[in-house]
Amino acid sequence: MAQNPLRRILISGATGKQGGALIAALTSHPTPTIHIYALTRNPKSRSAQALASNPNITVITGDFSNPPAIFAQIPKPWGFFSVTNPMNAAREEAQGKAMTAAAVAAGVRHIVFTATDRGANSDSSATVVPHFASKFAVEQDIISKSKESGGSYTFLRPVAFYENLSDDFLGKGFVSMWRLNGSSSRIKFVSTKDIGKVAAEAFLNADAEQYKNKAIALAGDDISLAEFETAFREKTGKQLPETFGVVGRGLRWALHEQLGIMFDWFKSDGFGVEVREVKGAYPFLKDFREWLRTESAWRKA
Structure with a gap:
């Protein structure tokens, strides 16, 4: 009986939240047909060293300034998990497209790209949000290059991350910025660990109709700031961190x-994914209370 060929997957952001979540999901049920290449800029970091201790993971060094050099370290790469840095939209678009070009040139057959939900018309709308528009441009580039190469893709379109709530300046600032929209204003959220689980499914079932050349919006909760505050107080016994x-x-x-x-944009338009619908496909997607209980920095409380 012929064995399935080895599929080598490059994971960018391997020591970050999304890349790390994908690696955790893939290694929780390891398969001999998949080997992970974890991309990092600092192979001596504690998190990179922890990854390197796993025999199913090879840590490689590189950054988006030289994409061909990254893929040159991988013999016959099959998959690529692409996650981009949103802090500068123009740079994000350029680097995302450069990584896609290098992946296709290296022979990658399936790309999973984490973009974002862009409201009711995510397939056609770039939106006015710069780092949403840059992700839209990267999506369009992946579609074009996949058609040329005969490869395939899966786009994950998550909403806001629960991890934006943290007991530090940025987390408190997030809540304060939200409050300016009013206590009744709503935002949809998702756990980055849940994004990783869906990304793993997209690689493991790349040829399935559910994932091949498809875009998947992800959300675990649709919640107002007032409801967010109440849930936080009830689950932790504390006031919501805020500046x-x-x-x-x-x-x-x-x-x-x-x-x-x-x-x-959150106030004028907002994310378009229907939480109940997406949970029908992925029932493990956590609502805010479950995330607080199981994953947040306040879970012991």
């Missing part, structure tokens, strides 16, 4: 391209 309103206003002004436009 002064003037700080939130300042962040939305100082980081207008990255945050200000996005929070305005």
Whole structure:
């Protein structure tokens, strides 16, 4: 009986939240037909060393400034998990496209790209949010290059991350920026660990109709700020971490391209995915209370 060929998968952001979640999902049920190549800029970091201790993982060094050099380290790569840095939209688009070009040139057959939900018309709308538009442009480029190469892709389109809630300046700032939209304003959220689980499914079932050349929106909860506060207080016994309103206003002004436009869009448009519908396909997607209980920094409380 012929054995299935080995599928080598490059995972960018391997020591980050999404890449790390994908690696955790793939290694929780290891298969001999998949070998992971974990991309990092610092192979001596504690997280990179932990990955390197797994025989099913090869840690490689590189960055998006030289994509061909990254893929040159992988013999016959089959898959590529692409996650981009949203802090500069123009750079994100350029680097995302360069990585796709290098992947296709190296012979990659399936790309899983983490983009974002862009409302009711995610397939055709770039939106006014710069780092949403850059991801849309990368998606379109992957579609074009996949048609040329005969490869395939899966787009994951998550909403806001629960992990934006953290007991530090950025986490408190997120809540303060949200409050400027009003306590009744709603945002949809998802756990990055759940994104990793779906990404793993997309690689393991790349030829299935559910994943081949498909886009999948992901959300675990649709919640107002008032409901968010209540849930946090009931589950942790504490007040929601938050800073002064003037700080939130300042962040939305100082980081207008990255945050200000996005929070305005949350209020005027918002994510389009229907939570109940997507949970029908992926029932493990956590709501906010479950995330607080199982994954958050306050889970012991």
